[in-house]
Amino acid sequence: MSAAPKHDVFQAVADPTRRQLLSLLAESDELTVSALSAPFAMSRTAVSKHLRVLSEAGLVRERKAGRETRYRLEAEPxxxxxxxxxxxxxxxxxxxxxxxxxxxxxxxxxxxxxxxxxxxxx
The missing domain is CATH 1.20.5 (Single alpha-helices involved in coiled-coils or other helix-helix interfaces)
Known part of the structure; x- marks a missing residue:
């Protein structure tokens, strides 16, 4: 039995930064936090928090590749x-x-x- 997500899709897309992150991920197969942070005037830690919300809503999947974490869009939700x-x-x-x-x-x-x-x- 899987646990219910902490955030739903509506909460996740309510924030303009998260919507822009989804747009960036839709244009690529996978991106690192560094690549996703580049267009924003905020820290990588702040972008990581947004990515966590997207991940908890099932909209983003993360994968470890060496020392990096790569993010991919999961559009089904x-x-x-x-x-x-x-x-x-x-x-x-x-x-x-x-x-x-x-x-x-x-x-x-x-x-x-x-x-x-x-x-x-x-």
């Missing part, structure tokens, strides 16, 4: 994020479709299109 985003993409597409039909309708009542609430007095 991103499917959970994709499913969540797909739902909201369908939701907003449907809402915008209804709005378009309302706006483009020839028999649309103009009162429906006017904003409700108090009007500004000039």
């Amino acid at each position: 991103l499917q959970e994020l994709r499913r969540w985003l797909d739902y909201y993409e369908r939701f907003w597409t449907n809402r915008l479709s209804v709005l378009r039909q309302l706006v483009e309708s020839d028999d649309a009542d103009e009162d429906v299109l006017e904003p409700r609430g108090p009007r500004a007095v000039d």
